Amino acid sequence: MKVISVMNEKGGIGKTITATSIAWILADRGYNVLLVDGDQQGNASKLYHVIDTGEFDSISGLLEAQLSNNINEEVIKRCIHKDNVYNKVKKDNAEGRLDIIPSNGYLMNTNIKIAISENSGQVLLMKNILKKITESEFLHDYDYVICDCGLVLDMTVLNILIATDLLIAPIKLGGFEADAINDLKAQIKNLEGFNSHIKVKVLFTMKQKNKPTEQIEEFFKNEHDMFNSIISRSVIVEKSTAAFLPLPNISKNSKVTKQYKSLTDEILEVL
Template identity: 40%
Template sequence: MKKVAVLNLKGGIGKTTTAVSLAHIITQQFGKNVLLIDCDMQGNASKVLNQYDPDSPGTHNVMNGSRTLDNCIFSTGYDLLDIVPANMYLMQANVDVMRDTEREQLHRISSALDDLQATGRFDYDVVIMDCALGLDMTVLNAVIAADLIIAPVPFGGYEIDGLQQLGEQLEDLKAIKPDIRLKVLFTMKQGNKANREFEDYLKNYSGFDVYETAIRRSITAQKATLSKMPLPAFSKNGAATKDYTEVARELLHDLEEREV
């Protein structure tokens, strides 16, 4: 079971689209079993996969210890793809974890995944965690649990600032998890000179590991979100879907290499 966290400190950069698209492609095109854990109280990934319920069990139960992970898993209706949904109860769960000094605070998701695997009733190849904007307790737990962190980054100077801030904060967390690995995904790419120069900077001068394939800007991705459908299901042959397919291929290769 390999774990991936999709994370950035900026909003509107294609984070949930990336998490859901990769989860969908890895199941539907590569035949892998995937569990998506929604780690954002807004529940956007849950909404796209039609599993949002303001009163549903979900990630908040895993964080506060009121339910085991296996009792928070729901089918999405897509073969091989399950989800642990999130809702606004996750806000209170984050506060509860911060106040709970009796129990370990930062390994709750990783421990829950270990317990899930130990039951023998679930056989997920990949776990994808869609994270909220800030480094709240749930996101910190996702980072600690992850084998790889994917940071979607669109074109622009402020986004680079956010990426550098994320890199600095992850460096601080290496005291707890020394093998934290971050890989950048260029999203919302357009075919102009400025975008090409930005991509060149990311790949050759930023100092970050960067996916070879960039995700092209797509109005279809916005339409898919409004339709509450994963992008690859909404537009199977669209440009962005093809880009995400190549990223999924590279991601699976990365995860396999870490297993060796």
Template identity: 25%
Template sequence: MKTIALANQKGGVGKTTTAASLAIGLSRQGKKVLLVDADAQGNLTQMLGWPQPDELSPTLANLMGKIITDQPVSANEGILHHESGVDLLPANIELSALEVTLVNAMSRETVMRQLLSTVQDRYDYALIDCMPSLGMLTLNALSAADSVIIPVQAHYLPAKGLEQLLRTVARVKRQLNPKLEIDGIVLTMVDGRTTLAKGISEQIRQAYAGRVFASEIPRSIRAAEVSVENKSIYDLDPNGKAAQAYENLTREVLNIGRQPKKHRSDLTR
């Protein structure tokens, strides 16, 4: 199982939509995929059709709590099945309390890694939708991951926050997870009609040459509606530009393991 963390400490960059769309895209290519909602707001859980995440049990918080207290986790415990073919480990507000608990836990950065190891034989991919912060849960996700995908909105401030995230990833690679790589940066909410968006996209591609996915996710009303319609972009607008962009991104992600090592990002060095 390859585990990918989708991370950006800046909120509102299309991270959750990208996590869901990429996971469903991989599923459509015949891959067995587990989505992990690692945000106490439960946006991914709601997006996939569970509008009251606080009523769900068990969730990611409960299962990580079991790992902390050395209790066994049973097969398929807490995992929900979505009609698109992906599975979901949901989250709710209890995750906020767990983050406080993690501070004093033994091996606190590796709790999520231990949890995901219990299902690694059943999936081809696990995608972790990280919360928009660089706290203990995000460190857990980065410690559990084989690689990171960084969604970045083609605006000045979200792009400016890239360096802080990259420093965090580099620190996790040095201290906690030597295998961690950066698969790449994916530009989201790109408005090709504006000079500003085009300019920032070009700046990011120049600054991180070879480390930005070719696929750009366009700004799309349909993509924004995914979160309220409880449908994937492939069902909501199968012939639209956003669906095509996510299909292209899916192909790029599938090709990563088939390409020479030099294609992989050395941003973590």
């Protein structure tokens, strides 16, 4: 089981669309996928119509149960939601599956509880949760775990990063991208004592074709480990968020969906 996380500290850069699209495409290719919503806004959960789950049937329930050493298969089963958009529309003969650990506003309280806890394993909660999920007999053997992280390095995101194999850092050209990426890489370096193998790759999102952005693109390619795939700015993405549906469900053959399929190809090569 490989863990892929999507994070950057800048909003409006296609973070959630990236995580939810990759999860859908992997499941469509026959993999068993677990989508983890690590953002208290719960946007990834909303796109898959897993909402109003409350504090106990979400990522908060898992983290707090692990924090208090009260986690068991019943808690895990309650917090992993199989009833979602992907599993409803997939073909009967499709081999892949996509399950979701949702999030909601209660996650803010969970972050506080973890931060003030005296539990010595407070930064290893997600790593231990995923280990228990892997060992559970009643669950699918997940090939990939896709995590949509929040915008700040809170306790939930910290836990996710420590369990991560590949971190995708989306950026939109035209702002303070260099600072954001450098800050993120510095934060990852500080976690080397807990996770020394995490790989960080930068992804251009919402790209518009013009000379200034092409110049910035060249600069980034020289400074950072980049994906070759680039995600264009597209009205289809806006339609996806407006409809509260994952991008590949809105349009299977749009340019931007094909770009995410190309990105998925690269991810499979990296991992």
